[in-house]
Amino acid sequence: MAGRSGGIPENIIDEIIARNDIASVVGQYVRFTKTSGQNLFGLCPFHSEDTPSFSISTNKQIYYCFGCHKGGNVIHFVMEVEKCSYIDALKLLAERAQVRIPEPEDESYRKEAQKRDQIREALVEAARYFYQNLNSEKGSRARAYLAKRQISAKTAKAFGLGYAPDEWGGLSRHLRSKGFGDDVLATCGLFTKGKRSENDLIDLFRGRLMFPIFDVMGKVIAFGGRILDDGNPKYINSPETPIYSKQRNLYGLNFAKSSKEKRLIIVEGYMDVISMHQAGVTNTVASLGTALTERQLDLLSRYAEEIVLFYDSDNAGQAAALRGLKMLISRDKRHTATQTKISIAMVPDGKDPDEFIREHGADAFRQIVTNAFTVMDYLLMSAKRQSTVDGKIDPRTYQNLACTYLSWEPNQVLRERGASEAARVLSVSVASVLAEAERVEEQKVETEFRETIKKSERQATIVPEAHEGESASLEEMALLCLLAEIGDEFSSLSEKPIPSDFSAGVMRDIATESIRLLEERHFTPIAFLSLGEEKSINGRPAREVLSEYLMRTQKISNSDFRRRHVLDYIYKLRIRAYTERKAFLAKLLDTMPESADKEATKKNLLQISEYLRYIRKKQKEI
C-alpha cells in the first residue's frame, strides 16, 4: 500500500479512517431508509435502483452494495463517489476531519516522493519545450503533418501536442538549463544512455510529433512520439518510470471522463482519440500501445457502463487481439456484477476510425458504435473469416475455431446462443456444437493438469497447486471474517489456522498476513480489508469480496459458540487441503514410470491418511 498512499504513514491513514465515521461521510451522499442490526441501508450511489441494496456497517466501518458489489472502507467510498485517486481521497478526508498529514519522517519515503515530484516537474517542462518547438520554425514539418490530418491548432493546443526536434541533446540541454539534475534526467523516461561518459544522455524522442500522456487527473506522466516520415518505428512511447505504468493508464481518459456518457470507446492510437474529440465524440480513449489490460478495464469500469472496442478488421496482429478477447470474456464472467458491457465495433473497409470520421462525420461513426457486436458474435465472425478459402468456408477449420471460442464463454446462455450460430453455419445440431465445445474445454483442463504433474515430478517436494491463483472458498473467507472479530481470544484457541489451510495464491497471501496480524493482536475488519488492496479474488477486486463477506458475517456474541465455529472452519479447510494433497499423490503414483522410486511417495501418502483420520476425529469432538 506504500506506493498508493504516496508515503503517508500507516498510522495517519488509520487516524483518517478512525476520524471519518462511515455513516456521516456516506450520509452526505446516501439517505438511509432501513436498519438491520448494526447495518444501515439506502439507495446505492453507484448504480440505479428502486429498493435499497447499499449498506454500511457502523461497527465494522465498511460499506458494501449487494446490487453492484462495490465495497470497501471510507477511503474507497470517497474514491468511488468522487472518482479520485487513493491519495486524493485521503487528502480530502484528512481535511474533513482536520487530520494534519505530516511530512513523512522516513528519509527514503521523503526522497522517493521528492524524486517523483521532480520527475513530474521535468515532464511539464519537457511538454513546454516540445510545445514551443512545434510553434517555432523547427516545427514546420510537424505543423504540416497536423494540417494534413486536419487537426486544428485549437485541438493541438488542447491536447498539448508538441514537436521534438531532430537533435541528440536539445531536450537534455534545456532541462539542465532549468536546473534538473542527472538523476532526474536518467529516470524520467525521456532519454537513453549514450556511450561517451557516465552522464551521457541522448534525447529519446527526435524528429517526432509529441503527445503528452496525462493521468486521470490531467497531469503529464509520459509521452508518445510519432515519426513524421515513413521511418521506423512509427511510434515510440516513454518506458515505465516511477510515475508511469502503461498498463494502468489510458490515453485521453482525463478528457473523456467529463463527457458524462455511459459508454466509453476504445481506439488504438493517439491520433484516433484526437480526431474523435475534435469531431465531438469526446468519450474516446486509447490503450497505450498494448492490448487492453485488466487494470485498464478496472479503471474504465469506474467511468463507464459500456465499453466499445475498435478492432481493425484486417489486422495483422489478429491473434494477439483474439487472446485479448479471451481475457475480456473470462473477465466478463467474473464481473457480471459490475455490469460493464463490452462490445466490439469495426470500421468498414479496414479504415482507421480517424479516417472514417473525417470522411463520414460523427453521426455515421456513432451509428457504428451503436451497432457494435458482442464479443462472441465478433469471435464467430472472425472464425468464419479465418476459415474462408476462395470464398468457401472450410468446415473443419471453422469447427475447430468456433468450438475453441465457445469454450471460452463461461455463461451457458451466451454459449448456447453462439452455438446456435455455429450450428447454422455447419448445418449440424446445436447440441453437437455444444458437446464439442465442452470437449475442447475438458481437454484444456486435462492438459493443464498434466502440466502440473510434470512440473511436480521435477520438484522434490510435491504440493498440489491446482488452486494456484486467485480462487477462494466460502469457508476460508468466513473463517477470516470470524477471526477479525475475536480479538484476544485467538491466543486461547486450541487449534490455529496455518497458511497451507488456505487456497494457494492470493488467498494464501492474505491468510498468511492475517495470521501474522492475529498473533500481533492487530487483526480487525479494517485491517483485513486493507490486505485486499490491489488483489483479486475469484475474479473480483479482493476489497469488494472481503467487504461482502464482512458485511454478511454476523457477530456471534456467545464466545463458546464462536470458538466452536472457528475450530470447525479450521478443520474443514485442513481436511480439504490434505484430501486434495492425498488425491494428487495417488494420481502421481499411478502415473510414475516403473523405474521411479515410489517408496517416498507411498510413505507420504500413508502419513497424510493418518493425519486426516486424526483431524476428522478432532472435528467430531468440537
Ligand SMILES: [Zn+2]
Ligand atoms: Zn450498488
